[in-house]
Amino acid sequence: MALTIYGIPQSRALRVLWLAKELGIDYKNVPITNTGGSREPDFLKINPNGHIPAIDDDGVVLCESLAINLYLAKKYGGDLQPKNIGDEGRALQWSFWAVTEAEGPALTLLMKRMNPGTPDSEVAAANTKLGAALKVLDGALAGKDYLLGSNFSIADLNVAGVLSWLQMAKFDLAPYPNVADWLGRCLGRPAFAAARGGK
Ligand SMILES: N[C@@H](CCC(=O)N[C@@H](CS)C(=O)NCC(=O)O)C(=O)O
Missing domain, CATH: 3.40.30.10 (Glutaredoxin)
Incomplete structure (x- = not known):
C-alpha cells in the first residue's frame, strides 16, 4: 500500500x-x-x-x-485542491492562520473541559485570543459557504480540523454565526464522521 x-x-x-x-x-x-x-x-x-x-x-x-x-x-x-495560484495562496494562508491564531487557545479550552483545574487567567487569555481570531474568520466567511468560495476545499478541511476542538470543548459560537454555520457544514461531512469513528 x-x-x-x-x-x-x-x-x-x-x-x-x-x-x-x-x-x-x-x-x-x-x-x-x-x-x-x-x-x-x-x-x-x-x-x-x-x-x-x-x-x-x-x-x-x-x-x-x-x-x-x-x-x-x-x-x-x-x-479539494485550490483551482488557481491565488486560491493556493489562500489555502496556505488559512492553514498557517489556523495553527498560529486558533490552535493554541482552542487547545487550552479543550484541556479546560477535560481538566477543570486550568487556571482562570489562562482560560481568559485563550478566550480573548480565540475571540479575536474567530471574528476575523467570521468576516472572511460572510456571504460565502466556504473559505475559497462555493466549494469545500483543503482550506476548509485544515481550518475546521483545528476548530473541531471547539465542538468538543462545547465552545459557544453564537457570536460568530458565519463560523458556526460553516463549521457545522464542514464537520457534518460523512468523511469526518468516518475518520473519527476509525471506519
Ligand atoms: N504541529 C504538530 C503537532 C503534533 C502533536 O503535538 N501531536 C500530539 C498528539 S495530538 C503528540 O504527538 N503528542 C505526543 C508527544 O508530543 O509526545 C502537528 O500539527 O502535526
Whole structure:
C-alpha cells in the first residue's frame, strides 16, 4: 500500500484521516498514540520530533498535520485542491492562520473541559485570543459557504480540523454565526464522521 498514516483518530491525526476519507484513497493506519509509541525508536525514525501524525507516502515521509494535508491535497486532491495560484495562496494562508491564531487557545479550552483545574487567567487569555481570531474568520466567511468560495476545499478541511476542538470543548459560537454555520457544514461531512469513528 502506498500511503501509511501514523496516529490515532483521537489526536491531530484525525485531520489527515479525514482528508484521506474525503479523497477516497487507500491507506494503512498505524495506531500510534501520544503515550503508546510516539517516542519509540521505530517511530522516531519516521518523525524524530516524536509527534503524531506522520505519513509515509511511497517513501515521502512527512510530519506536521496541516502540511501533510496540503501535500496530499496537491497530489490526490481533485475537487479539494485550490483551482488557481491565488486560491493556493489562500489555502496556505488559512492553514498557517489556523495553527498560529486558533490552535493554541482552542487547545487550552479543550484541556479546560477535560481538566477543570486550568487556571482562570489562562482560560481568559485563550478566550480573548480565540475571540479575536474567530471574528476575523467570521468576516472572511460572510456571504460565502466556504473559505475559497462555493466549494469545500483543503482550506476548509485544515481550518475546521483545528476548530473541531471547539465542538468538543462545547465552545459557544453564537457570536460568530458565519463560523458556526460553516463549521457545522464542514464537520457534518460523512468523511469526518468516518475518520473519527476509525471506519
Ligand atoms: N504541529 C504538530 C503537532 C503534533 C502533536 O503535538 N501531536 C500530539 C498528539 S495530538 C503528540 O504527538 N503528542 C505526543 C508527544 O508530543 O509526545 C502537528 O500539527 O502535526
